[in-house]
Amino acid sequence: MEKANRFLMIFGRGREQEKKEGGLRKGGLLDRLDRLSDTSTAYLYLMPTMTLILLTVIVPMLYALFISFSKVAFTQGSMTYDFVGLSNYMQLLRDARFPDVLSNTVFFTVTKVVATLAIAFGISLTIYFGVWGAGFFKRIFLIPWALSNVVNSLMWQWMYSGDYGIFNEVLLRLGFIDEYQMWLVNVHTAMSAVLFADIWKSVPYVALLLLAAMQSIPRELHEASKVDGGGPITAFYHIILPHIKPVIMVLLVIETMWTLRVFDLIWLLTKGGPQDSTMTLNVFAYEQAFRNFDLGYGAAISYCITILTLIFTFFYMKTLKVEN
Amino acid sequence: MKKEWWKQKQFPAIAGLALVTVVSGCSGSNAGDNGEASAADDGDKGEITVLYVGDQFWQDQAKEFEQVSGIKVNYEVVNFTEQHDKLATAFAGGSTEYDIVHVRDDFVAEFAPKGFLTPLDDLITEDMKANISDSYFTPLMNGGQIYGFPRYLWPWQFYYNKALFAEAGIENPPATWAEFTAVAEKLKAKGITPYAEPWGETFSYTPFIVHLRSEGGEFWDEEQDLPTFNSPEGVRALQFMADMNLKDKIISPQSVQYDSTAPLADAFAQGTIAMMMNAPHTYPLANNPETSKITGQVGVALVPGAQLKTASYAETGGLAIPAGSKNKEQAMEYIRFVTSTEQEKAMAIGIGRIPVDNVALQDAEVQEANPHFASVAEQMEYPYGMFKHEKAAAISTEVSRHISAAVAGRETPEEALQAAEANVLKLIGK
Numbered sequence: 241m242e243k244a245n246r247f248l249m250i251f252g253r254g255r256e257q258e259k260k261e262g263g264l265r266k267g268g269l270l271d272r273l274d275r276l277s278d279t280s281t282a283y284l285y286l287m288p289t290m291t292l293i294l295l296t297v298i299v300p301m302l303y304a305l306f307i308s309f310s311k312v313a314f315t316q317g318s319m320t321y322d323f324v325g326l327s328n329y330m331q332l333l334r335d336a337r338f339p340d341v342l343s344n345t346v347f348f349t350v351t352k353v354v355a356t357l358a359i360a361f362g363i364s365l366t367i368y369f370g371v372w373g374a375g376f377f378k379r380i381f382l383i384p385w386a387l388s389n390v391v392n393s394l395m396w397q398w399m400y401s402g403d404y405g406i407f408n409e410v411l412l413r414l415g416f417i418d419e420y421q422m423w424l425v426n427v428h429t430a431m432s433a434v435l436f437a438d439i440w441k442s443v444p445y446v447a448l449l450l451l452a453a454m455q456s457i458p459r460e461l462h463e464a465s466k467v468d469g470g471g472p473i474t475a476f477y478h479i480i481l482p483h484i485k486p487v488i489m490v491l492l493v494i495e496t497m498w499t500l501r502v503f504d505l506i507w508l509l510t511k512g513g514p515q516d517s518t519m520t521l522n523v524f525a526y527e528q529a530f531r532n533f534d535l536g537y538g539a540a541i542s543y544c545i546t547i548l549t550l551i552f553t554f555f556y557m558k559t560l561k562v563e564n
Numbered sequence: 565m566k567k568e569w570w571k572q573k574q575f576p577a578i579a580g581l582a583l584v585t586v587v588s589g590c591s592g593s594n595a596g597d598n599g600e601a602s603a604a605d606d607g608d609k610g611e612i613t614v615l616y617v618g619d620q621f622w623q624d625q626a627k628e629f630e631q632v633s634g635i636k637v638n639y640e641v642v643n644f645t646e647q648h649d650k651l652a653t654a655f656a657g658g659s660t661e662y663d664i665v666h667v668r669d670d671f672v673a674e675f676a677p678k679g680f681l682t683p684l685d686d687l688i689t690e691d692m693k694a695n696i697s698d699s700y701f702t703p704l705m706n707g708g709q710i711y712g713f714p715r716y717l718w719p720w721q722f723y724y725n726k727a728l729f730a731e732a733g734i735e736n737p738p739a740t741w742a743e744f745t746a747v748a749e750k751l752k753a754k755g756i757t758p759y760a761e762p763w764g765e766t767f768s769y770t771p772f773i774v775h776l777r778s779e780g781g782e783f784w785d786e787e788q789d790l791p792t793f794n795s796p797e798g799v800r801a802l803q804f805m806a807d808m809n810l811k812d813k814i815i816s817p818q819s820v821q822y823d824s825t826a827p828l829a830d831a832f833a834q835g836t837i838a839m840m841m842n843a844p845h846t847y848p849l850a851n852n853p854e855t856s857k858i859t860g861q862v863g864v865a866l867v868p869g870a871q872l873k874t875a876s877y878a879e880t881g882g883l884a885i886p887a888g889s890k891n892k893e894q895a896m897e898y899i900r901f902v903t904s905t906e907q908e909k910a911m912a913i914g915i916g917r918i919p920v921d922n923v924a925l926q927d928a929e930v931q932e933a934n935p936h937f938a939s940v941a942e943q944m945e946y947p948y949g950m951f952k953h954e955k956a957a958a959i960s961t962e963v964s965r966h967i968s969a970a971v972a973g974r975e976t977p978e979e980a981l982q983a984a985e986a987n988v989l990k991l992i993g994k
Contacts, residue, residue, distance in 0.1 A: 314678035402821050403831065425820045513765035515969060530652045532958040
């Protein structure tokens with residue numbers, strides 16, 4: 241009877257109305273619902289969400305998996321699929337560009353995630369301990385996160401411009417450079433320029449979550465630490481860090497996934513160039529699928545990103561020893 | 565006690581509004597699916613969606629069409645350099661949202677064999693073709709069928725800044741690339757940036773083709789479907805490009821960031837470079853006081869030559885109807901309107917595009933407004949065609965990567981062309 245009641249409450253009828261209607265009809269829908277096991281009831285409640293996920297996530301993933309084992313051809317407006325087994329994956333392993341693309345992807349991901357977390361830690365600690373400038377940070381640090389990816393990309397494209405970019409102007413006036421540089425078309429600076437733009441946008445979100453985790457730490461722990469003579473460093477290592485470890489784990493996984501997925505920023509800033517120096521797996525997949533029209537190969541590259549995400553996640557779990 | 569949200573008084577009203585929105589949204593898409601039936605029901609002529617660049621002239625022209633025809637135009641703006649990818653992703657995803665799109669020679673070669681474009685042969689009437697030479701249709705054909713209706717010609721010409729030339733004591737534009745180097749040295753000696761080319765990593769193959777042709781070579785053998793750029797002529801052309809940057813230092817270092825002709829034209833109009841090759845839109849842009857600092861100082865000449873007197877690169881800008889369009893009849897009306905003699909004249913006078921309509925091209929007002937059209941006829945007597953291939957986007961990107969590497973000194977011209985050829989052969993499965 242309890243499950244039927246919950247069902248009735250969810251659909252807005254309530255016990256009173258149920259009484260008016262003469263209670264549960266034996267063998268009716270609600271009566272049958274009441275006899276379901278807890279597991280079945282849980283599935284029943286989850287069904288709408290699961291259906292949505294199935295249609296928008298699982299089906300496209302399975303379709304992409306199917307395509308990754310096929311050679312797709314467009315003829316007279318229709319697509320034809322030839323099953324080729326692991327051919328697309330083998331093509332990727334044999335592709336002369338793959339080692340560079342893979343190392344770019346790993347470098348971009350690791351650098352971005354580590355730098356973002358380090359900077360975000362600094363900002364969240366500044367705000368948490370209320371040191372000088374905390375109020376200022378609190379007010380402005382969400383601005384980059386509020387920008388859309390495309391706006392952020394275009395903004396940095398203008399700022400990095402070798403003709404009129406403010407980035408060049410500032411560095412020139414500060415005496416760091418002698419003449420305007422073309423940051424995005426120089427093999428030695430393009431990757432750093434793209435990384436900087438991506439880190440700038442990602443830091444606020446990470447800092448916000450870290451700050452929220454820090455603010456949930458009971459004040460008594462800090463007071464006890466102070467009584468025992470502990471300073472901010474002790475508090476950081478023995479109170480803050482252990483307490484927010486699960487949040488760090490979540491942030492590492494989320495940031496890694498997001499970084500592996502970065503496409504718009506790189507595409508708008510460098511299109512993977514110069515000389516593939518900013519070509520990551522995601523951009524490579526797009527290039528193969530939509531410039532070369534090799535959808536099967538593009539799908540295989542995309543699955544490579546999934547595998548890479550799993551490897552990163554496994555590494556984090558092992559390193560941080562977080563079990564759940 | 566607070567009421568649950570679904571029991572609030574406003575809820576039925578909000579739900580009703582949402583329902584109306586959803587239903588009206590559905591009926592909107594139905595109208596799109598069956599434009600003719602809907603048009604007949606409510607008396608209007610239906611609507612089309614146009615995906616095109618955002619120049620004000622094109623948008624005003626679309627509005628004029630709306631007024632004349634009664635067909636509503638949803639004009640979606642796309643950056644010129646992003647058109648290919650936008651179309652490719654839309655077509656590969658089976659999109660049916662666009663009724664009119666821009667195509668050029670290589671887009672037709674790439675999209676038509678895949679069935680993404682509508683053959684127009686049966687839709688084009690004799691009167692539409694009356695003033696247009698067949699040669700303008702050829703670049704937009706595939707397998708003997710027309711997939712794009714020509715709208716304008718877009719050949720590269722040689723532009724120079726007369727004021728900067730006078731400052732350096734130069735009287736005439738260079739006729740050969742050897743003369744060009746001497747002229748550039750004089751400009752450099754006066755502290756003027758002599759020249760720029762679009763050497764961006766997806767575009768540098770284009771100026772390379774011009775240099776290659778002026779050396780007497782060609783980029784592709786269309787009959788055998790094989791690359792021919794890795795030749796002695798190709799090496800000479802690429803060596804010249806590399807020397808401009810590495811040895812003579814007469815080319816603007818900004819060249820490597822120009823991924824199309826538009827930013828190059830802007831730089832020229834700002835007076836920061838003295839010479840360049842560019843398309844006809846440069847002339848009105850550089851003579852417009854709102855966009856230029858060099859009005860009245862723009863000189864136009866034949867592109868310098870080497871083994872040949874001159875050579876160029878030209879695309880034919882056309883309009884196509886995607887195969888998935890549900891409003892082909894209205895789309896064809898649009899094409900008929902914007903390619904009429906009157907509109908071709910307006911286009912030439914308004915934005916300096918070279919009309920494909922012979923009557924419009926020879927019109928006295930058009931010629932007077934566009935003195936740079938004078939040398940076009942002679943320029944077109946020498947090689948100028950656009951490189952076309954079903955895998956043109958991938959091939960041009962691959963070649964451009966190596967051209968960029970060579971002009972930056974990361975590869976020798978020989979290494980660059982050999983590597984580009986090997987990769988291109990792999991791309992086309994040969």
